[in-house]
Amino acid sequence: MFRKKQKESKDADIAPGVEDMMQFAKLERMNARLPHPQHVLAALRKFFAFIRGSTKTGIEDIQAELVLQCLRYCMRTGQALKPDGHSTFVSMVRYAAPVLRRPHPPSTSFHADLAKAIYVDAKEVDVDDKTVLDALQVCCKILSRTGRFSEARELVLEYEELAGENDHRSNGREIDDVAQAEVGNAAASDTSSVRDAYRRLWSDVLYGCAAANDGDGVRSTLRLLRDRGWAGHDSVARAMLVYSLHGSDAGAIEKWFLEAGQADEAGTSGAPSAEASGPFRLSEVLQWCLAHGELELGHKIVRRSLGNDPPKQVWDTVFVWAAGTGKGADEINRMLDVMEASNKSKANRDEWRLPDIQTINGLVNYAVSRNDPYLAERFIALGKARGIEPDAWTYVLQMQYRLTVNDVDGALVAYKNLQAAGDSSEKDGPTVNKLIVALCQSQRHDFDTIMNVAADLSDRQVRFEAETVSRLALLHLSRDELHDVIDLLNTHSFHFSSTERESIRNSLVGYCTDPATRTPRAWDAYCILRNIFDETPRPQRTKLMEEFFRRGRPDMAVNIFNAMRAHSRSDTYPTTDTYVSAFLNAAKIKDLDSLEVIHNQLKLDYNIDPTTYLRNALIIGYSGCGQPRRGLSQWDDIVASKEGPSYNSIHIALRACERSPFGDIKAKDIWAKLRRMKIDLDQSMWASYAGALVGNGDIATAIDTIEKAEKDNEAEIDAFLIGSMYNGAPGQNKQKEVEEWAKEAYPNVWSKLESIGFEEDDNGMKVFKLQRDMQPGHGSILGFSGHVDSLARCLHASDV
Numbered sequence: 001m002f003r004k005k006q007k008e009s010k011d012a013d014i015a016p017g018v019e020d021m022m023q024f025a026k027l028e029r030m031n032a033r034l035p036h037p038q039h040v041l042a043a044l045r046k047f048f049a050f051i052r053g054s055t056k057t058g059i060e061d062i063q064a065e066l067v068l069q070c071l072r073y074c075m076r077t078g079q080a081l082k083p084d085g086h087s088t089f090v091s092m093v094r095y096a097a098p099v100l101r102r103p104h105p106p107s108t109s110f111h112a113d114l115a116k117a118i119y120v121d122a123k124e125v126d127v128d129d130k131t132v133l134d135a136l137q138v139c140c141k142i143l144s145r146t147g148r149f150s151e152a153r154e155l156v157l158e159y160e161e162l163a164g165e166n167d168h169r170s171n172g173r174e175i176d177d178v179a180q181a182e183v184g185n186a187a188a189s190d191t192s193s194v195r196d197a198y199r200r201l202w203s204d205v206l207y208g209c210a211a212a213n214d215g216d217g218v219r220s221t222l223r224l225l226r227d228r229g230w231a232g233h234d235s236v237a238r239a240m241l242v243y244s245l246h247g248s249d250a251g252a253i254e255k256w257f258l259e260a261g262q263a264d265e266a267g268t269s270g271a272p273s274a275e276a277s278g279p280f281r282l283s284e285v286l287q288w289c290l291a292h293g294e295l296e297l298g299h300k301i302v303r304r305s306l307g308n309d310p311p312k313q314v315w316d317t318v319f320v321w322a323a324g325t326g327k328g329a330d331e332i333n334r335m336l337d338v339m340e341a342s343n344k345s346k347a348n349r350d351e352w353r354l355p356d357i358q359t360i361n362g363l364v365n366y367a368v369s370r371n372d373p374y375l376a377e378r379f380i381a382l383g384k385a386r387g388i389e390p391d392a393w394t395y396v397l398q399m400q401y402r403l404t405v406n407d408v409d410g411a412l413v414a415y416k417n418l419q420a421a422g423d424s425s426e427k428d429g430p431t432v433n434k435l436i437v438a439l440c441q442s443q444r445h446d447f448d449t450i451m452n453v454a455a456d457l458s459d460r461q462v463r464f465e466a467e468t469v470s471r472l473a474l475l476h477l478s479r480d481e482l483h484d485v486i487d488l489l490n491t492h493s494f495h496f497s498s499t500e501r502e503s504i505r506n507s508l509v510g511y512c513t514d515p516a517t518r519t520p521r522a523w524d525a526y527c528i529l530r531n532i533f534d535e536t537p538r539p540q541r542t543k544l545m546e547e548f549f550r551r552g553r554p555d556m557a558v559n560i561f562n563a564m565r566a567h568s569r570s571d572t573y574p575t576t577d578t579y580v581s582a583f584l585n586a587a588k589i590k591d592l593d594s595l596e597v598i599h600n601q602l603k604l605d606y607n608i609d610p611t612t613y614l615r616n617a618l619i620i621g622y623s624g625c626g627q628p629r630r631g632l633s634q635w636d637d638i639v640a641s642k643e644g645p646s647y648n649s650i651h652i653a654l655r656a657c658e659r660s661p662f663g664d665i666k667a668k669d670i671w672a673k674l675r676r677m678k679i680d681l682d683q684s685m686w687a688s689y690a691g692a693l694v695g696n697g698d699i700a701t702a703i704d705t706i707e708k709a710e711k712d713n714e715a716e717i718d719a720f721l722i723g724s725m726y727n728g729a730p731g732q733n734k735q736k737e738v739e740e741w742a743k744e745a746y747p748n749v750w751s752k753l754e755s756i757g758f759e760e761d762d763n764g765m766k767v768f769k770l771q772r773d774m775q776p777g778h779g780s781i782l783g784f785s786g787h788v789d790s791l792a793r794c795l796h797a798s799d800v
Helices: 018-029 037-054 061-076 083-101 109-124 129-145 149-163 194-211 215-227 234-244 250-266 278-292 295-306 312-324 329-345 357-369 373-385 392-404 408-421 426-442 447-459 466-478 482-495 498-513 519-532 538-550 554-565 576-588 592-604 612-624 628-640 647-659 663-676 683-695 699-711 719-728 732-745 747-756 785-799
Strands: 758-760 766-768
Touching (some): 037 061, 194 215, 194 234, 234 250, 234 278, 250 295, 312 357, 329 373, 392 426, 482 519, 498 519, 576 592, 592 612, 612 628, 719 732, 719 766
């Protein structure tokens, strides 16, 4: 009654519609009855409507894959063509276009496939022209981002042909038989023409080729633009400048830089974006000049830029160029005086160009890029000397360069100054994330300090990076704060890409498999991993299973194995290697119960075909768990199988005979059949046979056999052979018999064995330090099937 109420974990923060899509994907994997297509289509529309209205970023690759899977189902069933599905599909496409156009997160093949599918399906469903054209533009942009330029070109050419507008190419005739379209984004002006839309399509393709440094794509796309009379457009010059900056042709860079500037002055398409603006291009070109040692070209461009009464942004770029050429803070201070002096000719003070915090931040940012904290501090001091106080971005830059030199305390001071400034934004998110990671790694800062920084990010609804989530999750796990781990992962993990989720998953798996992690904590971490990261693949689950076997917790290991068996994903379901690993690990800790449970699962698993490799592992498993006779029943199955035994099978069977009551009888039977088949028996095979005989007390037969083999030049009595006999002997008296014989007959070999040294086995017996571990292995006994089949027939016939 008075017990403290148990804390409840938060539900997973998943966008509307995603759970329905995940359920559909699961049912499709299981070949179960699928939901009605209209329900799936409605989930798609709900998802895109939410993303468009509530976030500023696009969708992750995991979500893109889910959407694509659901969209294909809706199209396959014809739901989008039906009256009750057509309007839902059209609104879904209109919501999806602006979402997919967003540059973050980076586009992947799933995004490209989805964008292409939406465009193709929009044409098939007979959506209105403006929606189809919008879908095409998004498709081309994403295809170009992901390097699929040829597909983008083909789609544009195909659309031109379908629209019947090829006449506009060389004569520049305006396309007038299509209504004015809304293109670019959901709020584009109704006055945008279809011709402008085509030009933007081709410009996107050209820019994608240029950004990827695809020379062939640039040339072929530029040729198509020339055919259409658009080669002189400013977007072409900008794209060609981007392409030139990948190379080392200073002449081409100068040419395209000048053409882009002239296009800006002509205003061929209105104001360019921030990344296409003159100051940005100037900065990119000057940075290229610094990187390639083209200082003469850089000075030439700077002189030209300063000769036209440039705006302050150009001056700021020139100051960074000066820093790059080796100018110090004092020299740049004098350059600031020159800029201020140039204002005397301007009567209007609003037009004056005065250094401000953006000027200082540009210089500090350059110092950060050069990993020069001292220079960065000098620039900040320069600003303060001129009465320019740091702003929020200055403190962000301070955090960056202090973290670079592992000055976590200094970065924390800069962060507190950032908070005091009161004008922080989402732009500082990546740097604050790095600060949290550094605080977790330093192990010198208390828990409250770390959580205060994390709480600030959370309160401002700034995105947590995957590494931040990983570090915080491990921190909570180390404090046994399981609900906090679950809340953290439920809040953030479903907003990450597959790569980011993988990084978090890897950190949790690493925590579970770390020997320093206590078993209860490792198990708690696994349970969280299983519930939140359902996509955890088979290799990692197998690694976790092996880890709990190693920890002596076969019950937990079997639980992990059963979770794999019950999973719906084919890449998670246990394979032959998974079963083999379980059998071998059960043998290592001699746990018969777990071995029997998993063996029974194997009997019910219709996906697994019992092979020699698998049965070898079963023999090793039962032998290791004290049931060698039971393991030998698998030998009979191996012999009766079409695959037949391998060399490893014979070694494993003889080792099982070594510990099995009356195993010498079985060993002699196997050996006789091998001799009749004239199988090549190497030194290790003789050692295994001798060990099997000695293991059942038949020392005399073992000695006679190997001495005769030595006499007939079939085997050499070496240290491993005698050591195998000694280690296999049941009891000290039998070991003494082997020792007396070896000392008398082969004293040199025995001396070599003694130099190897002794150790104590699981039964407390003194044995030599020999490597006699058995592995199930792969492959046939002779490397080709004919001999194996004959061996199997011979062995099986004799058994019968």
